[in-house]
Amino acid sequence: MAMVGFLLLAGAAIAGAMGVVMQRNALYGALSLVGVFVATAVLYLTLSAPFLAVLQLIVYAGAIMVLFIFVIMLISVRYEESGEAAGVPGGMKRYVAFGLAGLFVMLFVVLSFKMAATPGTEELGGINELGLALYQKYMFPFEVASILLLVAIVGALSITRRHGRGLEGNVALEERH
Amino acid sequence: MAVSPALYQVLAAVLFSIGVMGVLFRRNILVIFMCVELMLNAANLSLIAFARALGNVDGQVVVFFALAVAAAEVSVGLAIIIDLFRKKGTVDVEQVSLLKG
Numbered sequence: 001m002a003m004v005g006f007l008l009l010a011g012a013a014i015a016g017a018m019g020v021v022m023q024r025n026a027l028y029g030a031l032s033l034v035g036v037f038v039a040t041a042v043l044y045l046t047l048s049a050p051f052l053a054v055l056q057l058i059v060y061a062g063a064i065m066v067l068f069i070f071v072i073m074l075i076s077v078r079y080e081e082s083g084e085a086a087g088v089p090g091g092m093k094r095y096v097a098f099g100l101a102g103l104f105v106m107l108f109v110v111l112s113f114k115m116a117a118t119p120g121t122e123e124l125g126g127i128n129e130l131g132l133a134l135y136q137k138y139m140f141p142f143e144v145a146s147i148l149l150l151v152a153i154v155g156a157l158s159i160t161r162r163h164g165r166g167l168e169g170n171v172a173l174e175e176r177h
Numbered sequence: 178m179a180v181s182p183a184l185y186q187v188l189a190a191v192l193f194s195i196g197v198m199g200v201l202f203r204r205n206i207l208v209i210f211m212c213v214e215l216m217l218n219a220a221n222l223s224l225i226a227f228a229r230a231l232g233n234v235d236g237q238v239v240v241f242f243a244l245a246v247a248a249a250e251v252s253v254g255l256a257i258i259i260d261l262f263r264k265k266g267t268v269d270v271e272q273v274s275l276l277k278g
């Protein structure tokens with residue numbers, strides 16, 4: 001029973017991932033990526049990580065993908081229609097890509113079947129244990145993560161700002177006047 | 178029948194490899210960025226599966242921090258992409274080759 005569920009979720013995740021790579025329109029690719037995130041969130045539930053499953057849905061499927069779709073709508077819809085961005089480049093790149101992908105799969109398979117010797121059915125304490133680890137053992141990295149997010153906000157703002165013109169240079173404001 | 182932890186690693190490997198292929202195949206920088214997110218997600222799945230297999234919560238903590246870093250990375254990355262689009266008028270990576278000798 002657990003096996004059937006795992007195979008269904010794995011199939012959904014792989015199909016979604018293929019969708020991200022294959023779709024010509026970036027917007028459909030983004031929607032496939034949401035599917036992958038939802039499937040992996042359910043997989044996290046089966047791996048006794050309910051907190052991370054919820055976090056995955058809120059942060060990835062919610063916040064990050066909304067940001068992505070916003071930018072795609074802003075930039076890329078017109079661009080994709082001209083058909084320039086899609087399509088698979090030929091030549092060496094293709095062989096390098098397939099070779100690398102095969103290598104990764106083989107490496108992981110060999111390593112993970114070595115790992116499979118370990119028991120693998122131990123229960124984790126759930127959100128309790130995770131919270132204690134975060135606020136005791138990993139207190140300092142936790143605070144550093146908050147600084148990282150602050151720096152990212154400031155960085156994103158300063159990158160997208162139009163330099164040296166202030167608010168007067170803002171096209172949207174100018175059009176309003 | 179319980180699912181072997183190895184199968185989760187295989188799934189993570191397949192997802193990661195699909196992400197690598199996307200990064201190398203596609204020319205739309207937004208799609209490349211989404212494939213990077215896919216690879217991050219595969220790594221997270223691998224970490225959580227190992228955390229379960231070893232009965233140790235540290236793997237889940239690493240995934241927590243990976244989520245925070247991914248959020249920061251996406252905000253800065255999309256800002257760079259928007260700036261690039263303003264300056265170049267394209268999101269095709271083949272057209273952005275200023276540093277090519």
